[in-house]
Amino acid sequence: MIRKIELLQKSHVKTSFNSEIALLDNYIKKQASQDVKKDLSVCYVLADEAMKVMGYYTLSSNSIRREGLPENLLKKLPANYHDLPAVLLGRLAVDKNEQKKGYGEILLMDAFDRCLSLSKQLGTLAIIVDPIDDNAINFYRKYGFLMIPSNNKMFIAMETISKAY
Numbered sequence: 001m002i003r004k005i006e007l008l009q010k011s012h013v014k015t016s017f018n019s020e021i022a023l024l025d026n027y028i029k030k031q032a033s034q035d036v037k038k039d040l041s042v043c044y045v046l047a048d049e050a051m052k053v054m055g056y057y058t059l060s061s062n063s064i065r066r067e068g069l070p071e072n073l074l075k076k077l078p079a080n081y082h083d084l085p086a087v088l089l090g091r092l093a094v095d096k097n098e099q100k101k102g103y104g105e106i107l108l109m110d111a112f113d114r115c116l117s118l119s120k121q122l123g124t125l126a127i128i129v130d131p132i133d134d135n136a137i138n139f140y141r142k143y144g145f146l147m148i149p150s151n152n153k154m155f156i157a158m159e160t161i162s163k164a165y
């Protein structure tokens with residue numbers, strides 16, 4: 001049975017997490033707790049009743065250069081803003097035994113909700129991601145993320161999220 005999505009705690013079991021992407025697996029096992037302690041990011045996990053991590057994502061503050069953003073978005077913004085406020089969805093992963101069950105979407109929708117709520121308290125224009133591979137690009141594209149050709153990152157405007165989700 002699934003528990004709620006919550007902040008990463010010491011009681012969460014991370015040792016067996018395996019998304020089949022070593023970078024993402026090593027991050028949750030070895031680095032996530034340290035980043036949280038250093039206030040570099042927050043990590044939200046989806047865990048089962050035994051506190052075993054089934055999936056996770058991270059959020060941190062960031063900015064996005066205006067170069068490469070769509071003109072329809074830029075024309076609404078003052079030209080003197082070169083770096084635009086954003087939230088970085090740094091990592092999102094689901095354990096291989098839990099994939100194809102919709103948990104990636106559940107985690108992404110939770111991130112959208114948290115970021116929208118945050119954007120009402122602190123100016124944030126968009127969520128940005130740095131997709132790890134073509135599968136990640138295709139996943140994010142399904143939810144409206146657009147590619148930024150200048151840096152191979154993707155973004156979705158808060159305005160888009162609030163209208164679509």
